Every structure is written in structure tokens, then in C-alpha cells.
Amino acid sequence: MILNFRHEIGGEKLIIAIAQDKNTREVLMVAYMNKEALERTIETGMAHYWSTSRKKVWLKGESSGHTQKVDEILVDCDMDAIILKVEQKGGACHTGYYSCFYRKLIPPEKLENIGQKVFNPEEVYRG
Amino acid sequence: MILNFRHEIGGEKLIIAIAQDKNTREVLMVAYMNKEALERTIETGMAHYWSTSRKKVWLKGESSGHTQKVDEILVDCDMDAIILKVEQKGGACHTGYYSCFYRKLIPPEKLENIGQKVFNPEEVYRG
Numbered sequence: 001m002i003l004n005f006r007h008e009i010g011g012e013k014l015i016i017a018i019a020q021d022k023n024t025r026e027v028l029m030v031a032y033m034n035k036e037a038l039e040r041t042i043e044t045g046m047a048h049y050w051s052t053s054r055k056k057v058w059l060k061g062e063s064s065g066h067t068q069k070v071d072e073i074l075v076d077c078d079m080d081a082i083i084l085k086v087e088q089k090g091g092a093c094h095t096g097y098y099s100c101f102y103r104k105l106i107p108p109e110k111l112e113n114i115g116q117k118v119f120n121p122e123e124v125y126r127g
Numbered sequence: 128m129i130l131n132f133r134h135e136i137g138g139e140k141l142i143i144a145i146a147q148d149k150n151t152r153e154v155l156m157v158a159y160m161n162k163e164a165l166e167r168t169i170e171t172g173m174a175h176y177w178s179t180s181r182k183k184v185w186l187k188g189e190s191s192g193h194t195q196k197v198d199e200i201l202v203d204c205d206m207d208a209i210i211l212k213v214e215q216k217g218g219a220c221h222t223g224y225y226s227c228f229y230r231k232l233i234p235p236e237k238l239e240n241i242g243q244k245v246f247n248p249e250e251v252y253r254g
Contacts, residue, residue, distance in 0.1 A: 002236050007136065015155055018145060025152035030208045042234045074228040075238060077220050078176055081157045083228050093204050101201040101210050107169045109129050111202060 002033055004079040009052050015080050019047060019060075019092060022071045022085040028092035029100040033082075041067050043068055047084055066090035091118040094125070128162055131206040136179050142207050146174060146187075146219060149198045149212040155219035156227040160209075172197055174211055191251045193217035218245040221252070 005013035014032040021028060031049040033041070037057045040048040047060040047068035061067030068086035075082055093100040093115075102115020132140035141159040148155060158176040160168070164184045167175040174187040174195035188194030195213040200210055220227040221243075229242020 002238070009134065016143065016156060018157060020154060025154075027145060027147060027152075027154065027210055028186070029203070030145060030157070052215050073232040073234075074241075075230045076156065076227040077222050077224070077229070078227075081227075082232070083154055095204050097204070100203040100205075100208075102204070103202045103204050105200040105209070107200075111129070114201075 001038065002079065003038065003075065003082070006033065006036060006080045010055060012050060012052070012055070014052075015051055015082060017049060017082050017084060019046075019068055019084045019086050019088070022087060027101055028068075028086070028088055028098070038082075041070060041084070042073075047086060057090055060092075061089065064090065064094070066092065066124075067118075068092070090124075094121060096121045096124075128166065129206065130165065130202065130209070132162060133207045134159065137182060138254055139177060139179070140184070141177055141179075142209060144174075144209050144211060146195055146211045146213050146215070149214060154228055155213070155215055155225070165209075168211070169196060171202075174213060187219075189217065190249060191217065191221070193219065193246075193251075195219070217251075221248060221249075222236075223248045 007014040017033045018030045019028040034050040037048040037050045067089050072085040091098045096117050096119045097115040099119045103111040104114050134141040144160045145157045146155040161177040164175040164177045194216050197211050197233045199212040222243050223246045224242040225245045230238040
């Protein structure tokens with residue numbers, strides 16, 4: 001693999017992966033990938049990430065059904081970060097928003113909600 | 128500071144910062160910020176990052192002049208990543224491209240150049 005998995009967190013070598021809506025260019029989320037997550041993403045065409053808390057590869061949408069179909073992968077200059085251009089099913093954020101970046105910072109400490117809620121997390125993640 | 132500087136690299140507590148063109152929504156680069164880099168960004172309105180290799184805060188554009196004027200800061204659901212909506216002077220990438228993500232991955236190992244070159248790095252970084 002030509003990428004540089006140089007971000008070492010919890011002993012795992014990682015790249016940064018940014019998911020971006022392929023049509024609107026809205027940034028949906030950012031997460032890490034290890035080599036296996038990237039390989040599975042390429043093989044299946046569906047975004048897989050590395051969970052630094054659970055220490056495992058996960059398919060985005062595995063419990064919610066809100067998967068990301070990968071249309072294109074862009075690579076940055078120093079090969080340690082990628083952009084996934086995706087078709088997002090439902091919403092990217094576990095809170096029900098389409099993007100995880102649904103709040104604007106009003107410095108120093110205020111947050112203004114500017115996001116678009118697309119599902120009810122209590123319904124999606126129940127049971 | 129309300130953000131969660133949970134990404135620990137080289138002993139430094141960091142958030143992920145994505146710079147995005149405020150008009151076209153093109154993603155320009157991704158880097159880390161420590162608390163001081165974020166504070167300086169807010170104070171000055173110009174993007175500052177934490178260099179994990181040089182272990183210091185840097186003003187984006189300090190040697191090239193290719194600064195990023197920050198228009199808006201978006202915060203993600205778990206408060207450990209932000210988007211800077213910026214006005215990019217010149218180009219974001221040290222290679223001369225407008226975005227650091229100037230290549231498309233053709234799996235498994237090929238890269239196709241799709242970026243827009245906006246300056247000659249040999250002229251900008253000489254001397």
C-alpha cells in the first residue's frame with residue numbers, strides 16, 4: 001500500500017479519512033483508517049474506518065444502515081490523509097444530523113446549531 | 128475551551144482541523160491543532176496549526192505567504208474535530224496545488240493527478 005499510515009494512536013498505524021458528499025461537497029465526518037479498513041473500503045466500495053476507542057475496523061452504517069458508498073478516493077500531498085467522495089444514505093452523524101459538523105463555534109465557548117436533522121437516533125439505534 | 132483535544136500524538140493533545148474553501152467547498156488540507164493553535168486562530172482570524180514533526184504551532188503561510196483567512200469554524204459531534212471555512216491565498220499545498228488533495232487513487236497503487244497548480248514552489252520557497 002502506497003499510503004503513509006503515520007498517525008500512531010493506541011499502537012495502531014493510521015491515516016486520516018474525511019468523508020465528503022460527492023455532490024454537494026459538504027464534509028460529513030472525519031475518522032481514521034488502518035490498512036485493513038482502507039483495503040475493505042476499496043474491496044467493497046463502502047466506507048470502513050478504524051475505531052480508536054473500540055480498537056476494531058467498522059463498516060460505517062453497520063448498526064444504523066447509514067452507509068457511505070465510495071465514489072472516489074483523493075490522496076493528499078504527504079500520503080497520510082484521504083478524502084472519500086461518498087453517497088451518504090440517511091445521515092452521517094449518530095445524532096441524526098446529515099453531517100457530524102452540524103454546529104458553528106461562536107468563540108470562545110458557544111455553539112450554534114446550523115445542521116440539518118435527517119433521522120431520529122432513538123428510532124435508528126433502538127434495540 | 129470546550130473542545131476535546133483527545134488525539135494524543137507525540138505527547139501533545141490535539142484536535143483534527145480540516146480547511147475547506149468557504150465558497151467552493153473544496154477541501155484544502157487537514158492538520159492538527161493544539162489548544163494554543165486554536166486560540167491563536169480565533170484571536171487572529173488566520174489559521175494556525177500544530178506541526179507534529181516540528182512540535183510547534185505554525186501560522187499557515189508563514190513562509191509562503193499563502194495564508195488562510197478563517198470565516199467560520201464548525202465543530203463535530205464529539206468535539207474532537209473542526210472545519211475551518213477559509214479564504215485561501217495562493218494555494219494550500221506546498222507542492223503548488225490549490226488543494227493538498229490533488230491526486231485520485233486508482234486502486235491498488237496508482238495515483239492520477241487531478242489538481243489545479245496555482246504556483247511554482249521553487250519560486251515561493253526559495254532563499
